[in-house]
Amino acid sequence: MGAPGAGKGTQATALASRYGVPAISTGDIFRTNIASRTELGLQVQAIIEAGEYVPDDVTEAIVADRLAEPDCAGGFLLDGFPRTMHQVHFLDEYLAADGKELDAVVSLHVNPEALVNRLLERARIEGRVDDNEDTIRRRMEVYAGQTAPLLFHYERAGTLVDVDGSGSVEDVRDRMFAGVDRYSKV
Numbered sequence: 001m002g003a004p005g006a007g008k009g010t011q012a013t014a015l016a017s018r019y020g021v022p023a024i025s026t027g028d029i030f031r032t033n034i035a036s037r038t039e040l041g042l043q044v045q046a047i048i049e050a051g052e053y054v055p056d057d058v059t060e061a062i063v064a065d066r067l068a069e070p071d072c073a074g075g076f077l078l079d080g081f082p083r084t085m086h087q088v089h090f091l092d093e094y095l096a097a098d099g100k101e102l103d104a105v106v107s108l109h110v111n112p113e114a115l116v117n118r119l120l121e122r123a124r125i126e127g128r129v130d131d132n133e134d135t136i137r138r139r140m141e142v143y144a145g146q147t148a149p150l151l152f153h154y155e156r157a158g159t160l161v162d163v164d165g166s167g168s169v170e171d172v173r174d175r176m177f178a179g180v181d182r183y184s185k186v
């Protein structure tokens with residue numbers, strides 16, 4: 001978990017390859033569908049461009065389908081999910097039905113000033129439709145209002161790994177590995 005621009009995607013890829021599990025990014029799934037103009041893509045495009053969250057039922061159905069794929073049987077890493085309390089409960093129940101639970105929840109912290117600069121830089125390089133200044137501001141607000149409070153849930157559950165997301169990609173990665181390895185059951 002982490003605010004827009006905190007480095008979730010980059011660090012998720014590194015963590016997934018360390019543990020040999022697939023990294024599942026709901027944002028990437030939506031972007032792929034938008035690019036190939038599927039029904040789902042057309043349904044979510046305007047929402048994502050406005051910086052709002054895709055409805056829970058739509059997002060949860062996509063995650064459930066993805067987690068049912070055989071490559072998730074030995075574990076998985078979710079990037080950008082859950083983002084609402086409804087999604088938290090959905091995931092807890094989905095996993096419990098299969099006798100599973102989350103091992104660890106990583107929270108990446110970066111100061112807000114640095115976040116906006118990172119996102120504007122990414123906009124220049126990647127041209128993501130939701131990386132313009134107005135949408136970035138809205139995504140920050142939505143994250144602070146809906147997603148940041150979920151950290152308390154995982155703190156209470158004892159699964160939260162707090163990681164300082166400032167500094168180089170490698171520094172953050174090493175801090176995260178050290179934190180998550182303590183929860184590893186592998």
Ligand code: ADP
Pocket residue numbers: 002003004005008026027028030047048051052053054055059079080081082083084087130139
């Ligand atoms: P960022 O964290 O920088 O916003 P993501 O790629 O994780 O980037 O998400 C991009 C957009 O995709 C979000 O702003 C939101 O509109 C949508 N999205 C991704 N994951 C979810 C989710 N779990 N619930 C609702 N909407 C989501």
